[in-house]
Amino acid sequence: MKALSLYQDNGTLIHRVDPISKLLYIAAAIFIPVVLTGFTAGLAMLGLSLMLLVLARVLRKVVPLIGFSMLVLISVVIIQGLFYAGNRQVMFALGGVHFYREGLLFSAAICVRVLNILCAFALLVLTTRPSDLIESLVRQGLSPHFGYVLSSVLQIIPQMTGTMETITDAQRSRGMETEGSLMVRLRAFLPLIGPVVMNSLVSTRERSLALEVRAFSSRAQKTFLNEERVSTSNRVIKIVLLAAMAAAVAWRVVS
Amino acid sequence: MKKIVVEGLKYRYPLTAELALNDVSFEIEKGEFIGIIGRNLAGKSTLCQALMGLVPHFYKGAYGGSVTVDGLNVAQTEICELARKVGLVFQNPFTQVSGSKMTVYEELAFGLENLGVPRAEMMPRIESAMALLGIERFGKRNPFDLSGGQMQRMAIASVIAMAPDIIVLDEPTSQLDPQGSEEVFQAIQALSRQGMTVIMVEHKMEKIARYSDRVMLLDHGRLVDFDTPERVFSRDDLAQYGIAAPIFARICQGLGIRTPQTGLYPMTLDDAYDQVVNWHE
Amino acid sequence: MKNSMWSLKLSTSALVLIPAAVGINYIGKLFAGLLKLPLWLDAIGTVLAAMLAGPVVGAICGAINNVIYGLTMDPISFIYGLTSIGIGLSVGVLAHRGRITGIGSAVVVGLIAAVVSTVISTPINIGFWGGQTGNVWGDLVFAWMAAHHFPVWMSSTVDEFIVDVPDKIATVIVAYGIFKGLPQKMTILFRHDSQTEQL
Ligand SMILES: Nc1ncnc2c1ncn2[C@@H]1O[C@H](COP(=O)(O)OP(=O)(O)OP(=O)(O)O)[C@@H](O)[C@H]1O
Ligand SMILES: [Mg+2]
Numbered sequence: 001m002k003a004l005s006l007y008q009d010n011g012t013l014i015h016r017v018d019p020i021s022k023l024l025y026i027a028a029a030i031f032i033p034v035v036l037t038g039f040t041a042g043l044a045m046l047g048l049s050l051m052l053l054v055l056a057r058v059l060r061k062v063v064p065l066i067g068f069s070m071l072v073l074i075s076v077v078i079i080q081g082l083f084y085a086g087n088r089q090v091m092f093a094l095g096g097v098h099f100y101r102e103g104l105l106f107s108a109a110i111c112v113r114v115l116n117i118l119c120a121f122a123l124l125v126l127t128t129r130p131s132d133l134i135e136s137l138v139r140q141g142l143s144p145h146f147g148y149v150l151s152s153v154l155q156i157i158p159q160m161t162g163t164m165e166t167i168t169d170a171q172r173s174r175g176m177e178t179e180g181s182l183m184v185r186l187r188a189f190l191p192l193i194g195p196v197v198m199n200s201l202v203s204t205r206e207r208s209l210a211l212e213v214r215a216f217s218s219r220a221q222k223t224f225l226n227e228e229r230v231s232t233s234n235r236v237i238k239i240v241l242l243a244a245m246a247a248a249v250a251w252r253v254v255s
Numbered sequence: 256m257k258k259i260v261v262e263g264l265k266y267r268y269p270l271t272a273e274l275a276l277n278d279v280s281f282e283i284e285k286g287e288f289i290g291i292i293g294r295n296l297a298g299k300s301t302l303c304q305a306l307m308g309l310v311p312h313f314y315k316g317a318y319g320g321s322v323t324v325d326g327l328n329v330a331q332t333e334i335c336e337l338a339r340k341v342g343l344v345f346q347n348p349f350t351q352v353s354g355s356k357m358t359v360y361e362e363l364a365f366g367l368e369n370l371g372v373p374r375a376e377m378m379p380r381i382e383s384a385m386a387l388l389g390i391e392r393f394g395k396r397n398p399f400d401l402s403g404g405q406m407q408r409m410a411i412a413s414v415i416a417m418a419p420d421i422i423v424l425d426e427p428t429s430q431l432d433p434q435g436s437e438e439v440f441q442a443i444q445a446l447s448r449q450g451m452t453v454i455m456v457e458h459k460m461e462k463i464a465r466y467s468d469r470v471m472l473l474d475h476g477r478l479v480d481f482d483t484p485e486r487v488f489s490r491d492d493l494a495q496y497g498i499a500a501p502i503f504a505r506i507c508q509g510l511g512i513r514t515p516q517t518g519l520y521p522m523t524l525d526d527a528y529d530q531v532v533n534w535h536e
Numbered sequence: 537m538k539n540s541m542w543s544l545k546l547s548t549s550a551l552v553l554i555p556a557a558v559g560i561n562y563i564g565k566l567f568a569g570l571l572k573l574p575l576w577l578d579a580i581g582t583v584l585a586a587m588l589a590g591p592v593v594g595a596i597c598g599a600i601n602n603v604i605y606g607l608t609m610d611p612i613s614f615i616y617g618l619t620s621i622g623i624g625l626s627v628g629v630l631a632h633r634g635r636i637t638g639i640g641s642a643v644v645v646g647l648i649a650a651v652v653s654t655v656i657s658t659p660i661n662i663g664f665w666g667g668q669t670g671n672v673w674g675d676l677v678f679a680w681m682a683a684h685h686f687p688v689w690m691s692s693t694v695d696e697f698i699v700d701v702p703d704k705i706a707t708v709i710v711a712y713g714i715f716k717g718l719p720q721k722m723t724i725l726f727r728h729d730s731q732t733e734q735l
Contacts, residue, residue, distance in 0.1 A: 005608060210345065220369070318733070
């Protein structure tokens with residue numbers, strides 16, 4: 001069974017950067033363009049993220065990750081290009097409808113902002129094993145109980161989808177209709193999810209008991225099976241990112 | 256040295272009317288191997304959970320009497336504190352997985368991480384527990400990809416790695432074939448010989464007769480008998496409690512063969528063989 | 537009662553409920569997609585957890601749900617975690633005040649959840665997407681209103697609300713149906729007021 005994850009194990013340099021540095025990178029990628037305003041900073045950060053994604057050899061995997069947002073962005077460009085409240089100047093006409101300069105600029109800013117954030121996150125998500133991320137966070141002070149909850153979700157979802165496939169097949173073979181009018185499909189919903197849901201809720205009791213006997217509620221200082229990776233390069237990355245954010249603030253204050 | 260002292264223990268689960276445990280009292284010495292038998296719903300699992308504090312801390316409900324483990328009064332001690340002394344392996348191996356670890360090796364580490372065992376100490380403990388239960392090969396597997404029997408071995412190993420003084424096993428071989436059950440019993444016996452106190456619920460009477468020092472018979476939440484396997488299995492009212500004595504004892508009973516010194520039926524194949532040979536001479 | 541509802545100390549049972557609830561959210565969303573329903577149905581677990589264990593657990597379920605979606609599917613989900621937290625909190629409070637007694641009150645609670653969700657999501661939609669939700673039907677209304685020069689905040693609110701109302705009502709009804717079907721032996725584990733009685 002595989003845990004839910006988008007992690008691509010390519011073993012590049014980027015993969016060896018510690019998860020906390022990557023989180024800090026996301027913070028910087030969001031923070032710097034907000035402070036500096038305007039297109040350039042956002043575009044520069046986006047360019048940097050894309051470059052890092054290429055270095056990590058995961059650029060192609062970004063596409064499914066941002067697919068849905070891309071669709072929304074296209075509709076944003078169309079709707080704002082046509083109807084943005086500040087629209088004055090026609091930029092071009094397409095089949096009789098007018099696209100306005102103001103609306104297109106407004107939507108372009110949205111696109112840069114969203115893509116910038118998405119790509120920064122993609123860098124974390126595609127190059128970090130979720131369990132490593134969670135463990136790093138727990139070492140940094142996240143409650144181990146929350147750490148448990150996060151790792152447990154990543155295991156429980158593939159299990160539930162597995163059970164779900166079995167149930168769907170069983171219900172179909174018993175003649176339940178899953179296609180047809182909206183009413184038919186709505187009525188199919190509860191019998192389909194009911195058993196998986198009940199099952200997962202009822203097993204929470206035994207799971208809790210199992211955790212209790214394994215000293216889950218213990219207040220002892222938790223230890224880790226895996227060794228902590230500490231390296232100077234990771235410290236340098238963090239310092240550079242913090243410095244960049246400080247520099248952005250300074251720039252904004254001065255100019 | 257008394258490891259466990261139970262006095263007048265009574266317990267009722269929430270929302271139920273009947274007592275699951277009714278006035279149970281007994282004492283267990285350090286290093287003993289205790290077998291618990293009784294028909295379905297007799298209260299065996301409830302008693303196991305009372306030794307670990309899950310009854311009453313986890314379930315709440317109504318509780319009376321006292322359970323003392325290694326000098327600690329269970330009703331006043333937290334479960335995580337008791338988890339340092341008592342290990343509990345549940346009946347169902349499928350729901351005993353922590354559900355947050357990707358490999359069997361990490362799964363075994365889960366309890367040790369929670370207890371704060373230093374990393375250097377963790378690995379030898381995990382490895383020896385895996386070796387004892389014969390699951391070294393599966394170290395890198397995902398816990399959910401194991402068969403029922405392998406999962407059961409992993410569940411036992413996870414508890415053994417925590418190095419408890421007392422291990423309580425609730426039907427630990429239900430998913431194992433005869434060969435596998437025998438291996439697990441041997442492993443547990445090895446721990447018992449090293450001084451670990453073992454308490455095991457089991458339906459396989461032949462195994463109970465062979466491995467336990469004493470057998471506890473429960474029925475309807477009451478302690479019916481607590482004595483050597485020979486005495487308990489020589490009772491003539493066993494059927495009334497839904498128990499069938501080990502096959503060798505039944506054969507000897509049918510033939511009227513008793514061990515002359517005690518007047519009780521032989522329990523194991525070897526004893527039975529000796530007595531049958533004597534009887535023919 | 538009020539104190540215990542807001543207790544931040546989570547029992548092991550409550551913690552174990554969270555992954556199950558997030559899994560249920562996921563399954564709900566998956567099945568809604570599979571059956572091509574015009575609803576998301578991706579908060580059934582959060583609502584159930586809120587009914588079972590109160591507002592704190594409900595809110596945490598909401599937050600963790602979106603963190604996981606953000607990490608595994610769509611990073612934008614992180615920001616909408618605020619909406620999920622709001623839904624968990626509001627349903628949890630109403631459930632623990634005993635306001636959900638039947639289908640009728642489940643509809644009302646669904647409506648309240650939709651209002652909460654809209655109030656939190658709309659500013660995010662405006663800040664992030666210029667006001668749209670990404671739902672085809674809602675966005676068509678948004679486009680129509682934008683074309684007729686309604687203010688952005690109004691078109692955006694309507695866009696979100698008309699999608700949220702049927703979705704949240706359906707979600708609360710389904711969750712309530714499941715909640716009713718759960719054995720008491722299990723639901724009692726999440727009560728904040730159980731105590732051991734002396735015999
Ligand atoms: N969580 C629970 N809530 C309410 N009642 C319970 C619970 N668990 C067990 N009981 C009841 O307590 C009594 C004793 O059950 P217990 O599980 O201890 O029996 P058992 O001897 O282990 O049975 P088995 O051989 O089937 O495992 C039974 O009447 C059972 O119905
Ligand atoms: Mg039992």
